[in-house]
Amino acid sequence: MKKDLSNIKKAKYLLDKNQCIGIPTETVYGLAANAYSDTASLKIFKLKKRPKNNPLIVHYLKIQDLEQDCIINHNFKKLFKEFCPGPLTFVLKLKKDSKISKIVNNGKDTLAIRFPSHYLTRKLLKSINYPLAAPSANVYSQISPVSKKDIQDEFGGKIKFILDGGSSQIGLESTIISLVKQPKILRLGGIEIKKINKVLKTKINYYKKNYNIRVPGQAKLHYSPGIPIKLNVNKAYPNEAFILIQKRKFFDKNHFYLTKKRNLKEAGKNLYSILRKIKKKKYKSIAVEKIPNIGLGQTINDRLIKASKK
Ligand code: TXA
Ligand code: MG
Numbered sequence: 667m668k669k670d671l672s673n674i675k676k677a678k679y680l681l682d683k684n685q686c687i688g689i690p691t692e693t694v695y696g697l698a699a700n701a702y703s704d705t706a707s708l709k710i711f712k713l714k715k716r717p718k719n720n721p722l723i724v725h726y727l728k729i730q731d732l733e734q735d736c737i738i739n740h741n742f743k744k745l746f747k748e749f750c751p752g753p754l755t756f757v758l759k760l761k762k763d764s765k766i767s768k769i770v771n772n773g774k775d776t777l778a779i780r781f782p783s784h785y786l787t788r789k790l791l792k793s794i795n796y797p798l799a800a801p802s803a804n805v806y807s808q809i810s811p812v813s814k815k816d817i818q819d820e821f822g823g824k825i826k827f828i829l830d831g832g833s834s835q836i837g838l839e840s841t842i843i844s845l846v847k848q849p850k851i852l853r854l855g856g857i858e859i860k861k862i863n864k865v866l867k868t869k870i871n872y873y874k875k876n877y878n879i880r881v882p883g884q885a886k887l888h889y890s891p892g893i894p895i896k897l898n899v900n901k902a903y904p905n906e907a908f909i910l911i912q913k914r915k916f917f918d919k920n921h922f923y924l925t926k927k928r929n930l931k932e933a934g935k936n937l938y939s940i941l942r943k944i945k946k947k948k949y950k951s952i953a954v955e956k957i958p959n960i961g962l963g964q965t966i967n968d969r970l971i972k973a974s975k976k
Pocket of ligand 2: 802
């Protein structure tokens with residue numbers, strides 16, 4: 667507890683000085699900076715080597731804070747009540763007098779926002795008087811980090827401070843929904859579409875084609891371990907890493923289990939760390955067993971498909 671407090675103080679000190687820091691969230695770790703500052707936001711793009719036309723997600727503590735910057739609507743209120751804080755990002759219309767730096771959203775009239783549920787990041791947000799712009803804390807197009815160590819491996823000493831919140835509980839990025847016009851899913855993520863449909867009493871479909879057009883950052887090469895990946899494979903060669911949905915009776919040293927018993931939540935939580943592990947072991951190719959394309963399985967397959975394209 668005492669250590670938490672001094673770490674939050676340190677994080678606040680650096681953020682107030684327009685520095686970038688690593689923050690834990692329930693989805694993945696973020697690379698955070700003051701969303702009201704051009705100087706601070708620009709540092710995120712530089713560190714990540716991210717194209718400037720790919721806007722960032724802004725993290726808030728409360729609706730009242732969000733209302734300073736964005737216009738909220740009925741659908742937003744319904745979804746907020748059910749899922750926030752949590753792994754759901756909303757694209758909303760930006761207010762004309764919003765203080766959000768134009769660097770953050772590339773001067774667009776919309777903004778992606780979310781309310782992270784990790785207790786440390788909520789404490790941090792409480793201690794500062796600006797929201798935090800934070801993309802996933804990986805170098806552009808690489809695998810998102812799910813622990814402090816992942817960020818260190820990725821950036822070495824380039825990031826001044828990482829608030830350590832253990833390993834991310836969900837392990838997959840947030841679901842992104844645009845509420846600017848008709849609700850539209852822009853990215854699959856930690857919340858299943860089925861649950862969103864239930865709350866909105868509609869059936870929002872998710873088209874992959876949309877995804878690539880509407881979300882510029884979702885280029886083909888994404889979430890990539892930099893190793894060729896084959897999907898829906900029954901049998902792997904001994905020299906390739908084989909990702910399995912559940913533990914098998916007969917263990918081979920190239921086997922990597924996503925779960926013990928096909929629990930898709932568990933699979934989501936483990937996916938990125940397993941991909942990192944495989945990369946560290948210097949495998950030259952990855953084979954993946956068929957993963958059920960339901961619930962979070964859809965998000966897992968989405969990430970694997972993106973990672974498998976070159
Ligand atoms: O779980 C998450 O969402 C994590 C944690 C750290 O919060 N963040 C994350 O951020 O995944 P990032 O930057 O890696 O992905 C954000 C995506 C990008 O693909 C970006 O193009 C899209 O959100 N995006 C941001 N602003 C947008 C906008 N105004 N309209 C449409 N898409 C937007
Ligand atoms: Mg990302």
